[in-house]
Amino acid sequence: MSEQLLEQLRDAIIGLDETGAKEIARRGLAEGVDPLGMIQHGIKAAMDDIGRRFSAEELFLPELMLSANAADAAVGVIEPALIKAGTTSKTAGKVLLATVEGDLHDIGKNILALLLKSSGFEVLDLGVDQKNDAILEAAGSNEVGMIGLSALLTTTMHRMKEFVELLQERGVRDRFKVVVGGAPITREFSDSIGADGYGADAVMGVELATKFLGA
Ligand code: B12
Missing domain, CATH: 1.10.1240.10 (Methionine synthase domain)
Incomplete structure (x- = not known):
């Protein structure tokens, strides 16, 4: 059935x-x-x-x-x-989500936001086509613990690498856990850019948030 x-x-x-x-x-x-x-x-x-x-x-x-x-x-x-x-009664940590600059795909990111919320995480969803500077500024001013970046285009995934580099340049790499996902993203890519985690699907995204922020 x-x-x-x-x-x-x-x-x-x-x-x-x-x-x-x-x-x-x-x-x-x-x-x-x-x-x-x-x-x-x-x-x-x-x-x-x-x-x-x-x-x-x-x-x-x-x-x-x-x-x-x-x-x-x-x-x-x-x-x-x-x-x-979900388990909305407990309050876990705060997660920022964004689709990277130049990319308008958000269905998967929105599903991740939904699952995170249903697992008790507070979610700050910046939306699509977000510049790295804006993502970092929002992450800093909202004191999020984890940043989830989504990319669906092979032509936009390099923004994730640049984001990790930006954190390093600004001396705040240790302040945030960065996890990446989206159809073209692989564990190898995630490792190669120095991200903290890769989620093949939204459930893995929630597992990473639980690992990094506790729930
Ligand atoms: C729907 C869709 C669109 C819609 C998007 C609507 C929207 N609001 O999102 C529209 C019509 C706007 C669109 C436009 C384009 N698209 Co499009 N699109 C798709 C399509 C068919 C489905 C994407 C989708 O929603 N999948 C369903 C969701 C649930 O899956 P998901 O996004 O992968 O997310 C899951 C995981 O990846 C993961 N996840 C996602 N993000 C994150 C983040 C984190 C942190 C974590 C942990 C996990 C995670 O969790 C999710 C849930 O399990 C894909 C094909 C595909 N197989 O991906 C093409 C696809 C991505 N698009 C493609 C293309 C080419 C385009 C256009 C360039 C087309 C054009 N000629 O204009 C434009 C680009 C626009 C832009 N600048 O972004 C290509 C990309 C090819 C490439 N090599 O990069 C694809 C692969 C189609 C194809 N086979 O050719 N598209």
């Missing part, structure tokens, strides 16, 4: 059907399907498929945008259930 629903959710997103995606997500919640499972095996899987079709030129930018709307809408339906299932 749940596998069938996940397939319907994927089909709705791949079919660019925002209303259908919301409706299936609602039905999933009503039927007791795991909200995180819907995100990872429904929504994320569909977006990976969309990405493959875009690479193969079977889909183009307008379809990419419509699929993102459908994915966002389904995440919106699932959000309250995830927050409710």
Whole structure:
């Protein structure tokens, strides 16, 4: 039953059907399907498929945008259930999230924000296309313990390396844990730029926050 629903959710997103995606997500919640499972095996899987079709030129930018709307809408339906299932009563540390300069992708970052909040972390989400200077300034003035950077483009991931270098230049490298993620990011890349952690998915992002900030 749940596998069938996940397939319907994927089909709705791949079919660019925002209303259908919301409706299936609602039905999933009503039927007791795991909200995180819907995100990872429904929504994320569909977006990976969309990405493959875009690479193969079977889909183009307008379809990419419509699929993102459908994915966002389904995440919106699932959000309250995830927050409710979480452990919001405890207050863990503060995490800053941003998508790096030149990059407008935020669906994965928003899912990470949601999971962090549902795990009791305070999240300061700066949004997309954020310059390294602005990220560092916000991190300093808000006294965050961990900074999570997201990049989805191979042409923007170098911003993460520059961010770590900026922390070193300003003599504040030890003040913040820096974790990186996004589709093109790998553990090797993360190690090579001197980040403190790499998360292949949002669950790993929460594990890193728990490791670095406690929960
Ligand atoms: C949706 C989408 C868009 C939407 C974004 C809407 C939005 N609000 O985000 C729109 C239409 C705007 C878009 C635009 C473009 N896109 Co686009 N897009 C995608 C697509 C299909 C899905 C991304 C997504 O949302 N995935 C679902 C989420 C849930 O997954 P995720 O982001 O990977 O996040 C998970 C993990 O990575 C991790 N994570 C993410 N961030 C972080 C951060 C931390 C700290 C941690 C721990 C974990 C973590 O946790 C998340 C949840 O598990 C990808 C394909 C793909 N497979 O990634 C292409 C893709 C990223 N886009 C691509 C391209 C080329 C573009 C454009 C240049 C297209 C164009 N010609 O204009 C523009 C660039 C715009 C810009 N300047 O950023 C290419 C990039 C290729 C490359 N080599 O860099 C891809 C790979 C498609 C492809 N196969 O060609 N895109």
